[in-house]
Amino acid sequence: MRSKCDKIERLLSDYIDGTLSERQTADVELHLRSCGSCKREVVDLKKTNHLLENFYVEPVASDAYYARFTMRLQQRIEQSAPTALYQRFFAVATRLGWSLLTQLHRRIDDSRLGGLLSIRQHAFPYYIFGLTLTMLVVAPLLLIQVSTHDDGTHVLGRLYAAAKIRFFSADSSPSVQPTAALVIKQDKAGAQPTDIRRNVSSGRTTEPPVIDSGSDVWLFTDEPMTEGYIFTTLQGNDSDTVPNVALDIDSELLAYAEIPTQGAFWARLTGRDVLTENRYALLLLQGMDAGQHALQQYERKRIGLKGFSQKLLDVPLETLSVSEVYDSREL
Amino acid sequence: MEKTEALLIADLCEGDETALAPLVEKYKRMVYRLAMQITKNHADADDVMQEVFIKVYRSIRTFRKGAAFETWLYRIAVNEALNFVKRRKRQRESALEAASEAEYEAITRYRAQIANDPHVHAEKAELRHHVTEAVNNLPPKHRTVVILHEFEALTHAEIASILNCSEGTVRSRLHYARKKLRTMLKSYVDASDV
DSSP: OHHHHHHHHTTHHHHHHTOSOHHHHHHHHHHHHHOHHHHHHHHHHHHHHHHHHHHOOOOOOOHHHHHHHHHHHHHHHHHHOOOSHHHHHHHHHHHHHHHHHHHHHHHHHHSTTHHHHOTTTTHHHHHHHHHHHHHHHHHHHHHHHHHOTTTOOTTTTEEEEEEEEEEOOSSSSOSSOOOEEEEEEOOSTTOEEEEEEEEETTSOEEOOOOOOTTOSEEEEOSSOOSEEEEEEEEEOSSTTOOOEEEEEESSOEEEEEEOOSSOHHHHHHTTOOGGGSSOEEEEEEOOSSTTOOOOEEOOOEEOOHHHHHHHHHHSOGGGOOOSSOOOGGGO | OOOOHHHHHHHHHTTOGGGHHHHHHHHHHHHHHHHHHHHOOHHHHHHHHHHHHHHHHHHGGGSOTTSOHHHHHHHHHHHHHHHHHHHOOSOOSOHHHHSOTTTOHHHHHHHHHHHOOTTSOHHHHHHHHHHHHHHHTSOHHHHHHHIIIIISOOOHHHHHHHHTSOHHHHHHHHHHHHHHHHHHTHHHHHHOOO
């Protein structure tokens, strides 16, 4: 009888869950009719389940905690994600380099020259050698970075606002060349424009417009542009000092502005457009009718580069008359 | 218009990190609850939560299209929490003693729910405390199965998939966990008239 009880007892948990097959259920019920001990076991297990269902307290956290958590998660993702190609390359190269060094270390120590060149025995000279080598490579880069005042640098704690403007027209050869105005709204403490210039796609850099200290609008009406860049360097020490940059235009225009976290110089050095970082983006559109300068400013959104073309589709279609889809790969 | 979960996952795969926020919003409570139940400690649960969503963000490309995202997330969360418990050498006595009250109001609420609920009779508050503590005192693997089955209402097959073990193992763990709970709660079980 005991061995039968042992066999049935193993099924009791499933029995009370109702997950046994019909045959097993019948076997259990048949046994329960004649075994008081197993019957008690079933009753006790049911009571235990009842206690769990009715009196177990699930842990909950406050909304304030979740808000803080979301913020911290966002920051961590920003800091940790090596999304750019060169970042991935460096990550792989570092791992590979470290692996090769470890192998070399073992080989040298195991070889005949082990006593003379052993890294373990002569760690200090190796350390000095490594440090010197690193400084020889890193120091010039740092110097270049620090001295790049025109574009500002990360090291100096500057931030950038750069609006890349691309003009799209329903007409492939627009008769009216667009003009643009850059509006900088001083709504962020510590974000003060110090320099502004335009770099037209021809490669020519025009003189910066005269900045009226009493105004926050810079007009570019002197020269038509089909494609170009407007850079402004802003003093600021944290990522919150992102300026609102808006463009008011005369023709069909699609533009965005974003803040690269890397220095502009470094971005150029690595062959990337400073505007192709996955950073803040602001979508701006003009009104449909000539003469009406309806400005649509969309909330700055954090978007991925690939997400950009998709964000475009979120824009209400009635405000768009773009003849081509903005291809993020072209950026 | 609110995007569907499948669209958000597709966006995340494409590198659109904004798609993560709605997923975090939807599942943060579930992940926190699981992490807290397995680690029994708010600070650890917080770390587990971070790791879980970072893993989701980084590994979303490995997520099989058409599979259940929730099950995938459960798997990450449970394994991360169990690994955390394993890594933690010094087990703390209880969640209530371990947390810094000033920093973590969550645990304070947890305690308040158990003990200070004005609508609940003192006896019931005590019963809640004991039942909750009994579950907390189960070994992590048994506790996990109980939590997933009793409170998250997952099937044996789903739990087996999450824990990467056989259904038989799940049944066996559940059975022994229930027996242990019955022993720990004996006085209440005997007094219960259900």
